[in-house]
Amino acid sequence: GDSVTQMEGPVTLSEEAFLTINCTYTATGYPSLFWYVQYPGEGLQLLLKATKADDKGSNKGFEATYRKETTSFHLEKGSVQVSDSAVYFCALTWGSGNTGKLIFGQGTTLQVKP
Amino acid sequence: DAEITQSPRHKITETGRQVTLACHQTWNHNNMFWYRQDLGHGLRLIHYSYGVQDTNKGEVSDGYSVSRSNTEDLPLTLESAASSQTSVYFCATSGTSGGNTGELFFGEGSRLTVL
Numbered sequence: 001g002d003s004v005t006q007m008e009g010p011v012t013l014s015e016e017a018f019l020t021i022n023c024t025y026t027a028t029g030y031p032s033l034f035w036y037v038q039y040p041g042e043g044l045q046l047l048l049k050a051t052k053a054d055d056k057g058s059n060k061g062f063e064a065t066y067r068k069e070t071t072s073f074h075l076e077k078g079s080v081q082v083s084d085s086a087v088y089f090c091a092l093t094w095g096s097g098n099t100g101k102l103i104f105g106q107g108t109t110l111q112v113k114p
Numbered sequence: 115d116a117e118i119t120q121s122p123r124h125k126i127t128e129t130g131r132q133v134t135l136a137c138h139q140t141w142n143h144n145n146m147f148w149y150r151q152d153l154g155h156g157l158r159l160i161h162y163s164y165g166v167q168d169t170n171k172g173e174v175s176d177g178y179s180v181s182r183s184n185t186e187d188l189p190l191t192l193e194s195a196a197s198s199q200t201s202v203y204f205c206a207t208s209g210t211s212g213g214n215t216g217e218l219f220f221g222e223g224s225r226l227t228v229l
Contacts, residue, residue, distance in 0.1 A: 004156075034217070043118075043204055043220030044157075089156060100145040100208030101172075102218060104156040 002027045006090050006105035021075040021108045023090035031092040033073040038087040080112045116141040118221035120205050126227045133192040135224045137205030145208040146188040150201040195228045
């Protein structure tokens with residue numbers, strides 16, 4: 001079945017370091033791909049998305065490119081801040097059409113130290 | 115602003131008791147979802163609804179039920195709470211307007227502890 005695999009955390013970085021969080025997926029068809037972020041004590045919120053191969057999603061300095069050939073959607077940021085400390089979830093749509101059902105990876109905790 | 119309100123935010127209950135978690139949305143979205151979040155598992159889908167009177171089972175539906183009597187509310191009921199149901203529960207919604215690609219909007223979560 002469809003699934004999402006993320007690199008295990010926690011990932012600990014110093015402020016202004018480069019961030020990569022790996023995400024690979026297994027899916028039939030052509031899913032849309034998402035990165036969600038969860039700040040402490042809050043629900044998830046959409047960070048960025050890509051709906052077809054080679055699309056690049058970007059928001060708040062974060063980027064991810066939909067790579068069909070490697071079935072990947074790695075999250076990157078050139079210079080992280082303490083305020084980026086959160087849990088990041090990679091996800092894909094499940095089923096055909098606009099169903100809103102998502103399959104999530106297990107989440108990667110990012111800790112950024114000053 | 116539109117929002118999703120979950121209640122209670124925190125609840126402690128005993129094994130065997132019935133528990134209901136409320137979810138109320140003002141987005142006017144047709145699609146509503148319940149997920150549970152557990153360490154190492156990410157979020158897993160429990161039940162979902164595409165409209166009034168419609169309910170569907172998700173990946174981990176055993177021991178849970180939902181009902182949809184109006185657009186705004188999708189209460190989640192644990193018929194007989196078990197310790198394995200200790201988790202954080204998130205309600206989410208999505209619309210069906212043109213251009214929507216499955217983005218979900220989440221509530222702030224309900225933390226349930228079953229002793």
